[in-house]
Amino acid sequence: MAGAFDFVPAIAALPLLAFVISLFFGQYMPKRGAEAGIIATAGSLLLSVWTALTVAGITGSATSYNENLYTWVVGQDAGAVTLHLGVLVDPLAALMLVIVSLIAFLVHVFSLGYMNDEGETGLPRYYAGLGLFTASMLGFVFSNNLLMAFMFFELVGLCSYLLIGFWFRDDGPPSAAKKAFLVTRFGDYFFLIGVVGVFATFGTGLFAPIEGEAMHSFPQLAEEALHGSAAEAGVDTFGYDAQTWFTILGLLVLGGVVGKSAQFPLHTWLPDAMEGPTPVSALIHAATMVAAGVYLVARMYGFYLLSPTALAAIALIGGFTALFAATMGVVKQELKQVLAYSTISQYGYMMLALGSGGYVAAVFHLTTHAVFKALLFLGAGSVIIAMHHNENMWDMGGLKDKMPVTYWTFLSGSLALAGIVPFAGFWSKDEVLFEALIHGFGTDGALGTVYLLAYAMGLLAVFFTGFYTFRMVYLTFHGNPRSETARDPEPVRWNVKAPLAVLGIGAATVGLINMKPVKELAGAEIDFLHKWLLGPEEGGWPELTSTGLHHYEELLHDFAHVSASYPIGDEQTTLLVSAALSLGLAVAGVLFARSLYNEPEPVEHTDRLGGAKTLLMHNYYQDEYQVWLAQGVTVPIARAADKFDQGVVDGIVNGVSSVSLFTGSRMRRIQSGVVSNYAALMTLSLVLLLLVFVVVGGGA
């Protein structure tokens, strides 16, 4: 009986089939293609769960899978590179497959309520876009080499463009779609150079080695190059010192990550992407596509751990973005904008965790964030349906009595986001900050200082997170209704409430997978995620794929020189103090928001910030800055290049043709029409020919 791993490509192929069906036959289907999408994502979910069970060892024998399924370019010469498409399934990939397919399924069901019931048009295109996106994201998750990951990376970017610009006849969405595409493309440019660099350096882009074909992975080769020397490992570092070159490659790939996961400075596209339909925002811009960047770093973690500089960059970018976006979320007036900045900020936490060596923390936060952010976006979608697509929070109010399911699930998600115990966000965010703290104190030199700086920024962002989250909750659901629509909201149906309920329960309970403080205190072995990513002590999948936590911890210590130390007593006390600190700040933020906004008629207290508010409302003028870069810097360069292309390059080509035309126009005057001239020419030619024969043929 074939194992789950043989069906892994079908996890992506089913939504792709739904894409084709929706595109061509959606107009004939009663739900305009939703049926195909729902069935396909349900199938993907079942297959993903089966795969996860197989990886856990419950069904089937093998617990990891790494195969090249299709060779699409064969390298002919000895040193040439061969390009494959393949599948890699290890615990990280299996977890991500389940998350993505679950969220995709719930979003498809929600779309029935948000799009179909609201009478939207053009739905076959919408469901086709969702299907293609799901297929691309799932394909990205199980890619086994960097080039294949890049291909799917670009495909998800394309689907994001198509779906943001769904309502393309209005002014906003096409412009927002273009901005999203261009900003992420800018980052992807560096990513592409990094991919080429990796292939040129290592000859392979595999994330994990394939035993059967004796193919090494590039993290493995990089590690060997640092152990011995680059030449011994067969690695070409182009004249640079090996670690410097690996840092350069890591930073290049980071360009794509920063763009896709909306970190500073390429974060400007995500708030504008809220022009798309809310289910799209939930799926793409909360739970899955922006997770692609973070997932890529986690996938390549064995490579990033070899370079402390890259880790420092990741941590610093993450911590800074967390604080930066949280401050901007404080003043926003539209519901989805607050959530967009919240997304940027939370991905900053994941980057902070990855940079400071907290692999489990990052994956944990990725999981919990996917659940509660999708929940919050779907809840916002429910509110938007009720408010007849008016997103301004100042027109809402008092919705909690009229929309109880939405209110309670949204509250569950908000508590998770703010990081209040025992909801999911508390456990994951606390672990992120704890890892940053202990590695900051334990590591020597500049790296430790960077970690502590990033930790401080992340900690401060916790306060802001609690504040803006509950400002949003109080303004939307509490108080008196501030407009007619809020007094009489439109009811939502089961297809909206059911996904909200599922995710609401998830946001409350998914933290149970890795409650590290409880484990430390009570000694109970309940850190399931940690075990999941650690694998068996001997052999098993960590030995086969080198992507296990043991291996990463070794690399963290040996190459990145990162170690942990517990500044306040021993590990347990430090853990408790850190948890208390982050919980305290979160609760402080919540209470501050409650004191300001939990009134029947709240006012816009952020006006008291004065000039700071203007700065924050304009997003620190980052958008204007990027537009200036495009218009003031790029356009003149493009113009100069165009002049060169038209003047020199085209000029040479046109010059060749004009020479030909000129000589032609002169030469054709030989055709004078007078027969005697032709005869004269012939006779002269004959004379010349005879002379040639006389001379060459040896005379008479």
Place this chain on the structure above:
Amino acid sequence: MTSRPRLATDVNVVNGLAAVALFVVMGYVFVTASLPAPSGFPDGSITASIGYAMFGLVDQAAIESEGFLVAFEIIDVLLVAALVGAVMLARREEDSGVVTALTDGGRRIRDRNDSADDDAETDGGEN
């Protein structure tokens, strides 16, 4: 037309130099060639032998030759073709003027068609 013929002097002499050059070259080649002595014809009637050769009866010819029967027939066909061609080129068409090659962009045909209403029949060779 009744004056005595005069040497043509209004000709393009420059072109003629090419002919002179050709003669110089060919003359040089022929004069400096060393050919063996000509071997003349044996006794016998040359004309009769030519006749036999023309009809392919080579073995009855006194002087050796090749058979030219096929060429003779082909030349016959060629002469017929040349006669027919010459007559066709020279004839005038009955109703609409002469068979000419169009060198005026069809203006004559257009004029002829315009004036077809006026004239019942047109004269050929209008100048």
Place this chain on the structure above:
Amino acid sequence: MAIVTEYYLLLSAAVFCIGVYGILTRSNALIFLMSVELMLNAANINLVAFSFHHGNLTGQVFSLFTMAIAAAEVAVGIGIILVLYRNFQDVDVTKAATMRW
């Protein structure tokens, strides 16, 4: 004493070049045709000379065929000159120069 073959060749070259001279310099189409005849006959002289040189009658028979072809060619040529006259009202070959650049 037989005349050396080179002189016959020289004669034929002279006649041929006179014909070429006529083609190159004369403008009257009928003189043009006469020059062409000269050239063909020069070739005939050449053929007969070599026939005597080799003692084989092939050259002489071939020259008869050449003469027949020359006659056919003149017949068609005069037809063409007739058509030329009808179109250009003159038999001057330098006037009939419309097929030019």
